[in-house]
Amino acid sequence: MQLVLKWIDRLNKVVGIIVGLMLAVMSILIIIQVFCRFLIDYSLPWTEEAARYLMIYTVFLGSSLALRNHKMIAIEIVSESLKPKARKALRILVMLISIVFFVILLIQGMDMLEIVKRQASAGLGISMDIPYLAIPIGAFLMIINSVAVIIEFLTTDDIDTSEVSEALKAGEQI
Numbered sequence: 001m002q003l004v005l006k007w008i009d010r011l012n013k014v015v016g017i018i019v020g021l022m023l024a025v026m027s028i029l030i031i032i033q034v035f036c037r038f039l040i041d042y043s044l045p046w047t048e049e050a051a052r053y054l055m056i057y058t059v060f061l062g063s064s065l066a067l068r069n070h071k072m073i074a075i076e077i078v079s080e081s082l083k084p085k086a087r088k089a090l091r092i093l094v095m096l097i098s099i100v101f102f103v104i105l106l107i108q109g110m111d112m113l114e115i116v117k118r119q120a121s122a123g124l125g126i127s128m129d130i131p132y133l134a135i136p137i138g139a140f141l142m143i144i145n146s147v148a149v150i151i152e153f154l155t156t157d158d159i160d161t162s163e164v165s166e167a168l169k170a171g172e173q174i
Contacts, residue, residue, distance in 0.1 A: 001151050008148040012068055015141065019061050026054040049123035053131045060138025067098075068145035088153055095150045102142045109135030 033047040066072050079087050112135060116128035 001155055005148055005151055008068070008144055011141075012065055012145070015061050016065055019058055019065065022054045022058045022061075026051045026058065029054070046123040049121055053121075053124075053134075056131055057134045057137075060134040061141065063138060064141035064145045067142055068148055070149070084157075092150055092153050095146050095153070099143055099146045102139045102146065106136050106139035106143065109133075109139055 029047045029051045033044055033051070036047075037043045063072075079090050082090060109132070112132050113129055116132050119128040120126065121128055121131070
């Protein structure tokens with residue numbers, strides 16, 4: 001199990017680097033667009049679309065990282081009032097329900113690729129497969145990270161999500 005967690009965490013490091021690069025490129029494109037539009041009085045038609053698609057990928061890829069690091073928004077009033085074993089069971093149940101949703105998202109995302117494959121984007125002229133591919137990629141990464149969270153819950157004693165995220169930041173073994 002620890003080998004699986006290490007593999008997923010290595011994959012997440014690569015995804016984190018990609019997300020950081022996408023954010024940097026998106027920021028540069030937006031700065032270029034603002035510069036061209038207001039100082040040169042010429043608007044580049046492709047920068048806004050490219051920034052939008054980069055933002056979509058950043059959200060889908062970044063969501064999987066947030067899921068793994070227990071940084072998703074959650075209402076924990078019910079789980080915090082439970083005993084440790086019940087809390088763990090509830091959190092595993094929530095992750096299993098999430099996996100079902102992510103599998104549906106993956107399947108529907110793949111179906112969507114079939115619908116948009118003949119379309120081209122207006123500004124960049126690329127196939128719309130490329131922007132829509134963010135949905136199944138993100139869903140797949142969220143499935144993998146949900147499995148990692150379940151493994152983490154099963155292999156540790158009562159786990160506090162704030163302790164997990166602090167340990168992950170410090171690079172400690174949980």
